[in-house]
Amino acid sequence: MTRELIDQIVIHPGRRLTAKLVATLKTTEPDSFETTVVDQLDLTFEGLAGDRHAGFTRPAGGREPWYPGGVEIKSGRQLSIVSAEELWEIGYALGLPPIEAGWMGANLVIEGAPRLSFLSRGTRIFMPSGASVVVENQNAPCRHTGRAIATRTGRPGDELSFPRISRRLRGLVASVERPGAAVAGSDVTLQLPEQWIY
Amino acid sequence: MTRELIDQIVIHPGRRLTAKLVATLKTTEPDSFETTVVDQLDLTFEGLAGDRHAGFTRPAGGREPWYPGGVEIKSGRQLSIVSAEELWEIGYALGLPPIEAGWMGANLVIEGAPRLSFLSRGTRIFMPSGASVVVENQNAPCRHTGRAIATRTGRPGDELSFPRISRRLRGLVASVERPGAAVAGSDVTLQLPEQWIY
Numbered sequence: 428m429t430r431e432l433i434d435q436i437v438i439h440p441g442r443r444l445t446a447k448l449v450a451t452l453k454t455t456e457p458d459s460f461e462t463t464v465v466d467q468l469d470l471t472f473e474g475l476a477g478d479r480h481a482g483f484t485r486p487a488g489g490r491e492p493w494y495p496g497g498v499e500i501k502s503g504r505q506l507s508i509v510s511a512e513e514l515w516e517i518g519y520a521l522g523l524p525p526i527e528a529g530w531m532g533a534n535l536v537i538e539g540a541p542r543l544s545f546l547s548r549g550t551r552i553f554m555p556s557g558a559s560v561v562v563e564n565q566n567a568p569c570r571h572t573g574r575a576i577a578t579r580t581g582r583p584g585d586e587l588s589f590p591r592i593s594r595r596l597r598g599l600v601a602s603v604e605r606p607g608a609a610v611a612g613s614d615v616t617l618q619l620p621e622q623w624i625y
Numbered sequence: 626m627t628r629e630l631i632d633q634i635v636i637h638p639g640r641r642l643t644a645k646l647v648a649t650l651k652t653t654e655p656d657s658f659e660t661t662v663v664d665q666l667d668l669t670f671e672g673l674a675g676d677r678h679a680g681f682t683r684p685a686g687g688r689e690p691w692y693p694g695g696v697e698i699k700s701g702r703q704l705s706i707v708s709a710e711e712l713w714e715i716g717y718a719l720g721l722p723p724i725e726a727g728w729m730g731a732n733l734v735i736e737g738a739p740r741l742s743f744l745s746r747g748t749r750i751f752m753p754s755g756a757s758v759v760v761e762n763q764n765a766p767c768r769h770t771g772r773a774i775a776t777r778t779g780r781p782g783d784e785l786s787f788p789r790i791s792r793r794l795r796g797l798v799a800s801v802e803r804p805g806a807a808v809a810g811s812d813v814t815l816q817l818p819e820q821w822i823y
Binding site for chain 1: 744
């Protein structure tokens with residue numbers, strides 16, 4: 428009976444955590460992967476207006492090897508969210524000061540959420556403005572970012588060591604669930620959904 | 626150190642399962658909650674063209690008590706997916722034959738995925754056409770559905786017993802990730818993502 432199978436599943440209830448949105452960043456140069464610190468972001472249903480990741484859809488890439496390259500798919504990667512603590516951790520592991528969020532093309536930097544990169548899919552982040560974003564996935568490091576980091580650190584070896592060291596520390600990708608302002612320095616609420624393992 | 630905290634997380638690797646798409650359904654009467662069996666569905670980025678759940682956004686409702694009622698939010702509920710086995714299970718628990726998927730407003734009926742309602746957020750369902758949908762959440766029964774079921778069964782008490790009995794058996798809500806055809810009777814692949822508990 429299905430009901431008996433269900434009774435074996437351990438359901439971890441949803442819960443709320445508080446954290447701080449310490450920085451907001453966006454693309455300022457059209458050809459650049461990097462982002463620049465701004466006072467606040469205007470979140471729309473399509474993400475950040477004018478940003479290279481804005482839109483409901485995007486071309487499939489190396490992170491989706493199950494699709495032919497370049498076919499249009501639902502985005503799920505409008506925003507990049509990183510952890511202040513994990514930026515510190517990556518830098519430490521590389522023998523450097525904390526890595527700057529803008530070097531990785533991040534849009535939101537959050538402090539006070541332990542192991543942020545493991546926040547569950549479906550976690551909502553509520554801003555004081557009423558805006559919210561929803562976590563779509565853990566972000567995966569790529570060599571492209573490694574190259575950008577190596578340019579900044581001036582150490583060619585970081586092109587390969589960055590992706591290795593930042594694995595599981597690279598933050599999250601998210602979509603806008605409710606539009607509005609995301610203001611640097613504000614407190615945010617993280618609402619974790621129920622969790623279980625299938 | 627964050628790395629040590631991460632080493633404590635149990636990561637369940639992604640995997641693939643096969644199952645069968647035994648039925649496809651869509652709304653045929655504009656005012657009705659119910660869906661009707663069709664040979665195939667044309668999945669678009671907005672869901673099912675002309676369907677009441679089509680679109681990238683929708684008004685927040687009772688399932689999102691953290692938002693003011695009616696404010697526009699990202700949809701996440703374009704499609705309703707139910708399990709053939711769970712329809713049987715709900716019917717059995719109500720002392721009835723299997724509940725019909727159309728009575729619940731479902732769009733896709735899948736057979737052969739045990740405890741389908743617990744498929745993780747982020748699970749992809751690939752159709753032979755190349756189309757895919759991605760699981761957004763477990764669906765929650767509501768009294769509205771209970772009322773529709775009670776009308777069909779002719780037993781007023783089912784308005785309340787249906788939501789209670791169908792809890793955790795009510796299937797999933799999903800979004801279209803890649804457009805294309807979903808054809809009744811075809812084999813589908815379920816691609817589970819990595820899972821962990823935060």
